[in-house]
């Protein structure tokens with residue numbers, strides 16, 4: 001284990017309001033500075049409890065989203081919030097929410113990234129825990145998998161391929177993961193569905209308020225009523241999801257993540273393996 005930097009928190013409070021994709025509920029998030037060792041902790045406003053820390057033990061990778069569950073409250077679709085905090089290396093923060101589902105905003109982490117950057121962060125006096133990957137870890141099947149390999153830096157690669165008949169074209173996105181790269185290359189990539197998926201969700205009574213302008217909805221001619229921000233926007237968004245999902249490992253990573261068609265469940269499995277590896281490394285070092 002190498003300790004490379006100091007933990008951080010926000011310089012001051014930061015708020016953001018929007019509606020959740022699934023529930024349509026309005027949620028105002030208030031981010032407050034927190035001491036070293038707090039991690040990212042979500043609270044349901046007025047619940048008057050100790051909140052839930054966004055770590056693997058409490059999180060669940062589900063179809064289309066990642067949730068945080070506790071006995072008293074539950075937080076839905078946390079991955080884009082976690083991606084922004086981890087991408088900007090903001091380690092300790094309390095997140096007070098007025099509803100369970102995180103605001104969808106434009107389907108990306110960009111509005112939150114702008115809000116967090118405008119407040120800024122400060123270093124704390126405790127080193128940030130870091131796992132330098134020395135042995136590759138891979139989870140999944142031959143078709144869908146996510147792996148991390150040793151490297152001298154943190155890097156993410158997402159290989160998207162829904163097959164030759166899909167409206168969403170095959171593409172790969174690769175980037176170093178730094179604050180600057182996250183803010184400029186990754187944070188603005190929006191979530192996406194096919195028209196058939198969007199229609200299916202709406203027939204189930206979900207996302208009724210969501211329009212073609214609120215995320216990317218693909219027909220065979222490309223996004224409906226919308227324009228891509230990057231030619232490979234879908235692969236970039238999947239990379240953003242990977243970063244958000246791995247953030248619940250609660251540590252910085254030094255390694256190259258390669259994701260081949262992985263989703264939230266596989267990402268969550270890798271996050272758990274990384275946290276276990278980190279804990280085992282720390283134990284071995286303290287026993288030596």
Ligand SMILES: [Zn+2]
Nearest residue numbers: 079191237241
């Ligand atoms: Zn996403």
